[in-house]
Amino acid sequence: MSEINPTGPSGGAYRGYAQTNRGDSDELLVRTGRETACGEYLRHYWQPVALTSEIEDLPRLIRVMGEELVIFRDTSGSYGLVHKQCPHRRASMEFGICEKRGIRCCYHGWLFDVDGRILEIPGQPREIAALIKSKTSLGAYPVKEFRGLIFAYLGPVEDMPEFPVYDTLEIPNQTLVPYRADYRCNWLQVLDAILDPIHTSFLHSRMSRPQFSEGMGELGELLFYPRPMGFLGANVRRVGDNIWVRVNELVLPNYTQAGAAFSADGSKTIYYGRTSFARWVVPIDDENTTAFAWAIFGDRADPDEYNKPGGPELIEQGELMNRSYEQRQRFPGDAEAVEGMGRIADQKLEHLAPSDRGIIQYRKKLRKLCRDLEKGIKPEHTCQHWDNPVPTYGGDTVLNIPVDAEDDNRRLREIGDRVMEIQFDAESMVGRARDEAVIEAFKKLETENS
Helix, strand or coil, rough: CCCCCCCCCCCCCCCCCCCCCCCCCCCHHHCCCCCCCHHHCCCCCCEEEHHHHHHHCEEEEEEEEEEEEEEECCCCCCCEECCEECCCCCCCCCCCCCCCCCCCCCCCCCCEECCCCEECCCCHHCCCCCCHHCCCCCECCCCCECCCEEEEEEHHHHHHHCCEHHHCCCCCCCCEEEEEEEEEEHHHHHHHHHHHHCCHHHHHHHHHCCCCCCHHCCCCCCEEEEEEEEEEEEEEEECCEEEEHHHHEEEECEEEECCCCCCCCCCEEEEECCCCCECCCCCCEEEEEEEEEEEEEEEEEHHHHHHHCCCHHHHHHCCCCCCHHHHHHHCCCCHHHHHHHCCCCCHHCCCHHHHHHHHHHHHHHHHHHHHHCCCCCCCCHHHHHHCCCCCCCCCCEECCCCCCCCCHHHHHHHHHHHHHHHHHHHHCHHHHHHHHHHHHHHHHHHHHCC
């Protein structure tokens, strides 16, 4: 039997007993309940809370940022989102009856409109009912149904912002498929991945099998860009004679976009491909998260052949969500990576590296925004910077630009920067005018460097 050297060749092996295995979380950001700094910050934005298809003739009990709520659609087609307990005797409105105007409590028949106002109080003297109506209501939040997702604004109603519509949702001839993906961990762990573009080269390519395209296994050069309302992370890869600029995007506080999962591999020219998903990472509570999103199919997104059951899950995380433990071990996807950190990760034990600078930057920004709100400084919104549709950047561009024999890494960085600058220069344009300007500039860039 060979002897075990307790110090190891470098003097640092077998440190399990001496090295702590648990640390502290980033408490400011991981806690999202009422009256927490981050919870109040997130409540100042429109958040998706359900799929439209989930709300039929019966109310549905949901949980958002630790708060139990009931969402319903009355028989006239209006949506409501209300507190769980009836203000009369605290019966749960999840057992309420949806009527032409509002929802009626099953216990004593009090009827509430979608905004929480009491419409009827049966069985009480008229003057008493009028007094109760003037002083009491059911807690309710503004709701908006939009293309198969239901959004709610959970913050102070006087601070309610304009509902933002992102430009990638307005592209002609594409199909938006609503979906949800549930994660058993804190929201920050799920959101982090969008500004970690290098993980696609490993988790989704090199570690088990190519889950997206073969070209994603190339490491490339990483570029990061702070923007007025978010951050961009670009992975600039060399694939043969092509340069592939793939952009991941975070629009604060929790909206994300990325390039296509399956239609781009760096082998064919793409002028200004757009995002494959439009996605919000929403805390259910501090230990559970749901990504509410649209998978996007079309010429500038992912192929229509993936518009089938399971397709959105593959786009979301590279593998199906509901798999055996053995399959999850053999072929881990995003869920396995982020859930494996624990229900709430201990960020204070991380060893962040240069490739994590996008994560470092956005966490720092989030902390500042949360602390500012505690001081009474209200957060900004996208529609304060741009009119709808809001310009975004998640997507793919592949240009035919040959290898620079002297310093190709420098060439990748320079081309990546120019691809982003071209898009920034066209930020004030919308629709077809922006597309044409960007594509023309990309083709010129390609010609100049061929």
